[in-house]
Amino acid sequence: MTHLRRYWLESLAVVVVAGSVARSFTVEADVVQGDVQRIMYVHVPSAWLAFLAFVVTMIGSVAWLRTRNRRWDRLAASSAEIGVVFTGLAILAGMIWARPVWGQFWTWEPRLVTTALLFFVYLGYLALRRAVIDPVQRAQRAAIMGIVAAVQIPIVYYSVDWWRSLHQASSRNSIDTPLRITLLLGVLAFTFVYAAILRRRLELARLEEELEVKRFEASPDVAGAGITAPSLARALQRD
Amino acid sequence: MNANSLVSLENVGLRIGNTLILRQAKFELEPGEKVGLLGPNGSGKTTLLRIIATLLRPTSGSGVVLGAELGTDAVYDVRHRIVMVGHLPGLYPELTLGENTRFVARLTGHPVDVADEALAMVGLAGASARRADQSSKGMLRRAELARALIIEPSLLLLDEAHAGLDAEAIGLVDGIAHQVVTAGGAVVLVSHEPDRLNVDRSVQITDGTLEAAS
Amino acid sequence: MTFWRQVYEIARKDLQVESRTAEVALMTAPFGAAALIMIPLAIGTDAPLLSDLGPGLYWIVVLLFGILVILRKSAVDGGPQRDLVRLLGIDPAARFAGATIATSLLVLLFEVALGPVLVALYNPDLRGWPWLFLILPLVAVGMGLLGTIAGGVTTSLGTRTSLTPLLVVPLALPLLLGATQAFEGLQLGGSIVPWLVLLVSVDLALAVSGVLASGPMEEAVT
Numbered sequence: 001m002t003h004l005r006r007y008w009l010e011s012l013a014v015v016v017v018a019g020s021v022a023r024s025f026t027v028e029a030d031v032v033q034g035d036v037q038r039i040m041y042v043h044v045p046s047a048w049l050a051f052l053a054f055v056v057t058m059i060g061s062v063a064w065l066r067t068r069n070r071r072w073d074r075l076a077a078s079s080a081e082i083g084v085v086f087t088g089l090a091i092l093a094g095m096i097w098a099r100p101v102w103g104q105f106w107t108w109e110p111r112l113v114t115t116a117l118l119f120f121v122y123l124g125y126l127a128l129r130r131a132v133i134d135p136v137q138r139a140q141r142a143a144i145m146g147i148v149a150a151v152q153i154p155i156v157y158y159s160v161d162w163w164r165s166l167h168q169a170s171s172r173n174s175i176d177t178p179l180r181i182t183l184l185l186g187v188l189a190f191t192f193v194y195a196a197i198l199r200r201r202l203e204l205a206r207l208e209e210e211l212e213v214k215r216f217e218a219s220p221d222v223a224g225a226g227i228t229a230p231s232l233a234r235a236l237q238r239d
Numbered sequence: 240m241n242a243n244s245l246v247s248l249e250n251v252g253l254r255i256g257n258t259l260i261l262r263q264a265k266f267e268l269e270p271g272e273k274v275g276l277l278g279p280n281g282s283g284k285t286t287l288l289r290i291i292a293t294l295l296r297p298t299s300g301s302g303v304v305l306g307a308e309l310g311t312d313a314v315y316d317v318r319h320r321i322v323m324v325g326h327l328p329g330l331y332p333e334l335t336l337g338e339n340t341r342f343v344a345r346l347t348g349h350p351v352d353v354a355d356e357a358l359a360m361v362g363l364a365g366a367s368a369r370r371a372d373q374s375s376k377g378m379l380r381r382a383e384l385a386r387a388l389i390i391e392p393s394l395l396l397l398d399e400a401h402a403g404l405d406a407e408a409i410g411l412v413d414g415i416a417h418q419v420v421t422a423g424g425a426v427v428l429v430s431h432e433p434d435r436l437n438v439d440r441s442v443q444i445t446d447g448t449l450e451a452a453s
Numbered sequence: 454m455t456f457w458r459q460v461y462e463i464a465r466k467d468l469q470v471e472s473r474t475a476e477v478a479l480m481t482a483p484f485g486a487a488a489l490i491m492i493p494l495a496i497g498t499d500a501p502l503l504s505d506l507g508p509g510l511y512w513i514v515v516l517l518f519g520i521l522v523i524l525r526k527s528a529v530d531g532g533p534q535r536d537l538v539r540l541l542g543i544d545p546a547a548r549f550a551g552a553t554i555a556t557s558l559l560v561l562l563f564e565v566a567l568g569p570v571l572v573a574l575y576n577p578d579l580r581g582w583p584w585l586f587l588i589l590p591l592v593a594v595g596m597g598l599l600g601t602i603a604g605g606v607t608t609s610l611g612t613r614t615s616l617t618p619l620l621v622v623p624l625a626l627p628l629l630l631g632a633t634q635a636f637e638g639l640q641l642g643g644s645i646v647p648w649l650v651l652l653v654s655v656d657l658a659l660a661v662s663g664v665l666a667s668g669p670m671e672e673a674v675t
Binding site for chain 3: 118121127142144145147158159
Binding site for chain 2: 454459462466469470473474527531532533534536537539540541542543544668672
């Protein structure tokens with residue numbers, strides 16, 4: 001019972017994912033695309049998560065700038081790490097879906113293009129974090145970039161949507177109710193998976209910081225401690 | 240803490256990443272004081288100076304500089320009363336010494352001939368048209384001291400105060416410091432040459448910890 | 454000293470430093486021109502094809518090579534120079550605005566320098582060309598804003614020259630689309646107002662973000 005209480009979110013995620021997988025394979029396939037259409041139940045929820053994770057990163061970034069509480073920076077960073085994985089998954093699933101259906105790996109559909117650009121935005125955000133050693137500076141710089149990017153992403157989406165509407169008719173077809181229910185179940189399942197992974201990643205980040213603080217307090221690396229009088233000077237004096 | 244203190248630091252510490260640079264620094268600076276900051280390489284002298292200049296936010300402790308609490312937006316209102324001459328020149332290499340000084344004059348609301356007068360007072364009138372990246376270290380330091388003459392700061396902070404200066408120019412440092420303290424301001428000088436410092440008292444920093452030296 | 458006077462002085466100083474190095478005029482612009490010359494060697498020199506693709510290729514070169522304008526030496530203040538500007542009591546927003554104006558003007562210079570190269574090599578349809586007096590500056594301002602923000606968060610980082618392009622390019626897509634679609638709209642005789650509105654929206658969103666982030670950006674670099 002203790003394990004269930006401790007892992008309640010993961011348990012819930014497993015249940016919902018199991019239900020979603022079962023539904024994905026048992027619901028009738030699209031009459032035009034056939035069974036390959038089922039990959040939509042991975043592609044669309046992944047893309048949804050990619051954007052959700054980025055919104056959470058933005059929320060963490062704003063909260064850090066307002067409070068300078070490290071837990072908000074941990075939230076922003078953890079969500080970005082998870083987001084980049086799901087963004088990659090969304091792109092991959094989209095390409096696997098596109099090839100048999102449209103004969104090419106890439107369709108220039110606005111959501112796919114925006115997801116691809118979001119992938120690079122994530123990579124840039126994580127690369128920025130990696131490049132800064134001091135945790136406070138890292139949090140500050142990353143927070144600024146997280147917010148600026150979040151403001152720009154909707155503009156990116158609408159600009160691609162406009163462009164696409166001029167060059168090609170919208171490929172957004174209506175979905176029958178059974179397929180729509182399966183899709184929503186998939187979105188719910190992925191959201192629980194995201195929440196479960198995020199919770200674990202946040203705990204790991206918190207423990208890493210606590211360990212760092214304990215190590216530091218036990219034997220702090222003092223800036224000038226390693227500097228002594230040069231031995232060459234002493235040798236020259238003796239001579 | 241004395242309410243009239245220009246600088247008051249209480250248990251101020253600075254940690255960057257996993258490196259502790261300054262710890263529990265207690266420091267007071269009164270109007271009219273000249274204080275020397277001594278210590279070996281890597282002891283935290285420049286860090287302390289930058290905290291006093293409000294350029295670094297301490298990671299622990301608290302402090303007030305010219306009435307502004309460190310780490311708050313109030314520091315924006317007092318920075319223009321501080322001049323810090325660091326051990327690396329704060330000049331734009333591609334601009335001439337005259338252009339650099341006039342830039343400071345214009346941004347502090349002074350007419351540009353004040354800049355030219357200041358350069359003349361530090362002995363650089365004839366080098367005004369020389370680019371900063373073609374000037375010697377001593378010339379750059381003199382040009383930076385000209386900045387103190389233009390701004391007339393309440394707080395003058397000099398890192399490696401006499402580095403690169405010839406005998407004539409060392410007197411310049413003392414002269415400018417004297418002007419600042421006479422006007423009710425204060426001066427902090429970092430130096431590796433305690434014998435050359437003309438100060439009221441000195442503070443020693445070792446491994447990020449402050450103690451009175453004399 | 455007023456806010457706008459501070460903006461003017463910062464922009465003037467940046468442009469003065471750039472005039473001494475002439476990096477954009479003598480290095481970046483020729484590099485961009487060389488790219489425009491090399492592209493047809495890779496995709497074919499068929500005149501109608503180049504006339505069609507020319508404007509799009511021009512904007513891609515402006516976007517990708519314009520990053521070098523953002524990375525120029527005169528855009529980078531060293532630690533002592535940053536300390537100087539902070540201690541002079543300059544409003545961080547003024548510093549941001551001044552740096553953006555300088556970078557935008559230099560990107561505009563870059564665009565203008567490449568213009569004759571585009572016309573000479575690609576012979577594009579320039580119907581409605583007076584609208585370029587609006588399109589070029591709007592794109593330049595967008596690049597200037599993005600560049601100053603990205604430059605601000607990558608200041609003093611060793612990987613700055615690689616990281617800044619990665620931060621700028623994905624977010625510059627609306628600028629690319631706005632410029633290319635406006636150009637195409639002119640050639641087809643259609644309305645380009647929506648694309649101009651897009652460019653203005655991007656610039657406004659970046660300007661507001663940048664001004665609000667200017668204080669935290671300054672405090673993030675010590």
